[in-house]
Amino acid sequence: MLQNKKVQLLFFIALVFSIKLTQAQTLLVPDRVFDGMEMHENWVIYVVDNQIEYAGEASKFRVPNEAAKIDLKGMTLMPGLIEGHSHLLLHPYNETEWNDQVLKESPVERAIRGSVAAKASLLAGITSMRDLGAEGAGYTDVYLKKTIDDGIIPGPRLKVAGPAIVATGAYGPKGFHDGVTVPLGAEPVSGIDDAIKAVRRQLGNGASFIKVYADYRWGKGEPSNPTFLQEELNVMVATAKSAGRYVVAHASTPEGMRRAILAGVETIEHGDGGTLEVFKLMKEKGVAFCPTITAGHAIERYKGWRPNINPDPERITKKKKSIQLALEAGVDIIFGGDVGVFAHGENYRELELMVEYGISPIAALQAATLVNAQLLHFENLGQLKKGFLADIIAVKGNPIKDITKMREIEFVMKDGIIL
Incomplete structure (x- = not known):
């Protein structure tokens, strides 16, 4: 009986571990990031499932082997x-x-x-x-x-x-x-x-x-x-x-x-x-x-x-x-x-x-x-920040220098899903 319980526990741990490994992991690498407050150079955004796990300097982040990397060259990443x-x-x-x-x-x-x-x-x-x-x-x-x-x-x-x-x-x-x-x-x-x-x-x-x-x-x-x-x-x-x-x-x-x-x-x-x-x-x-x-x-x-x-x-x-x-x-x-x-x-x-x-x-x-x-009471949205929901877009160029760049939406992610 005790042996069966151990087997069941090990199976449960293995299942949880396998689920953890299969979580969608995405690393977004743009030219710049507008985090909802200010513009940053040399930043990356790391998303796990539908949540932002890291938003900050690329040099301070160790990229997990499982992460899918998306290069957004020439683009500004920002909140949806x-x-x-x-x-x-x-x-x-x-x-x-x-x-x-x-x-x-x-x-x-x-x-x-x-x-x-x-x-x-x-x-x-x-x-x-x-x-x-x-x-x-x-x-x-x-x-x-x-x-x-x-x-x-x-x-x-x-x-x-x-x-x-x-x-x-x-x-x-x-x-x-x-x-x-x-x-x-x-x-x-x-x-x-x-x-x-x-x-x-x-x-x-x-x-x-x-x-x-x-x-x-x-x-x-x-x-x-x-x-x-x-x-x-x-x-x-x-x-x-x-x-x-x-x-x-x-x-x-x-x-x-x-x-x-x-x-x-x-x-x-x-x-x-x-x-x-x-x-x-x-x-x-x-x-x-x-x-x-x-x-x-x-x-x-x-x-x-x-x-x-x-x-x-x-x-x-x-x-x-x-x-x-x-x-x-x-x-x-x-x-x-x-x-x-x-x-x-x-x-x-x-x-x-x-x-x-x-x-x-x-x-x-x-x-x-x-x-x-x-x-407007949209919780955990509006910023690229750890713990916030992964609603993220990318535009060509720098919209702070030229606001008309907001016409050129090249990437849309809502709730961690790329559209």
């Missing part, structure tokens, strides 16, 4: 990018207007489009993504996330907002008489009780966080105005926090932004009309800013604007000013372009515009990696 504001269930408005996407494209069609968009994003180096609302497709984003998590389709790690929440009467599509039932782009609520129920319902149905529209256009062609009362915003944030989640706010007017900040949201999306006073309040309250530069830039181009040829439209002028004010106030800035308004996979456009509008290249890359990981 984290997209902060996406809509996988939308596609560019110059293909199909937003109203027609919501009214005429079924959730099934939009899910298929979303799966294509997820793959395009991943191959463009976006290994993680915050999706800011299904825009009329219910909880399709929740199920898109599930199919990626289950390995059914390729795509980034997702955090999703579900339907998002708007004030009754404030969101579209609009323009129909009161006898027509129109599918809306978000869930409408009014009053404290209704707001609490909506937050709990969305979280219960799988939303990773709650998105609210703190301001919007009440009528066609009108400027945006606040939508929710302070008390309504307060209670939605409190309800989400009690469930261990958080709230983000679409807001572009000073008052809409102010109410959302005071309510305790974690990020302000868009923020075109933000004043220095509002941005200072954001800094004081620890609220981050996702300017979504590329969406407005794309929309103006769809209208016929030619950058660097025509004068800047008002939308562009306001966006540039808002970023300068945010920088002056010292607000944390998130990388997130509102992709879906423009083509999925072209996320690099946001980085290029961030730099064009006054953000340094290294700060833009930090926003897309370390900063977004910390602010």
Whole structure:
């Protein structure tokens, strides 16, 4: 009996040892490494299964015999990018207007489009993504996330907002008489009780966080105005926090932004009309800013604007000013372009515009990696550091010297798997 137990123990030890030996081991040898904070020369990254085991100077690392070495000559290795504001269930408005996407494209069609968009994003180096609302497709984003998590389709790690929440009467599509039932782009609520129920319902149905529209256009062609009362915003944030989640706010007017900040949201999306006073309040309250530069830039181009040829439209002028004010106030800035308004996979456009509008290249890359990981709750991501998950990309050249190099993604690894 004792002999049998010894045999079983030896077999178990041998099995564990053999499993250890068969772990995937990869040594990545680029020209340089951006670790999420700064650039390094003569560094290597060693990955075992889906985790980084070493990130540092090549001369201080002894390469295991079992490691598969991948030379990335001429390239910069960096953490996988984290997209902060996406809509996988939308596609560019110059293909199909937003109203027609919501009214005429079924959730099934939009899910298929979303799966294509997820793959395009991943191959463009976006290994993680915050999706800011299904825009009329219910909880399709929740199920898109599930199919990626289950390995059914390729795509980034997702955090999703579900339907998002708007004030009754404030969101579209609009323009129909009161006898027509129109599918809306978000869930409408009014009053404290209704707001609490909506937050709990969305979280219960799988939303990773709650998105609210703190301001919007009440009528066609009108400027945006606040939508929710302070008390309504307060209670939605409190309800989400009690469930261990958080709230983000679409807001572009000073008052809409102010109410959302005071309510305790974690990020302000868009923020075109933000004043220095509002941005200072954001800094004081620890609220981050996702300017979504590329969406407005794309929309103006769809209208016929030619950058660097025509004068800047008002939308562009306001966006540039808002970023300068945010920088002056010292607000944390998130990388997130509102992709879906423009083509999925072209996320690099946001980085290029961030730099064009006054953000340094290294700060833009930090926003897309370390900063977004910390602010958007992506744990063990955003840095090339021992113990972190192996979401790693490589680009040609040095993107700190030339941010357009972010268009040239040559290598993508997600969760230790090379794509």
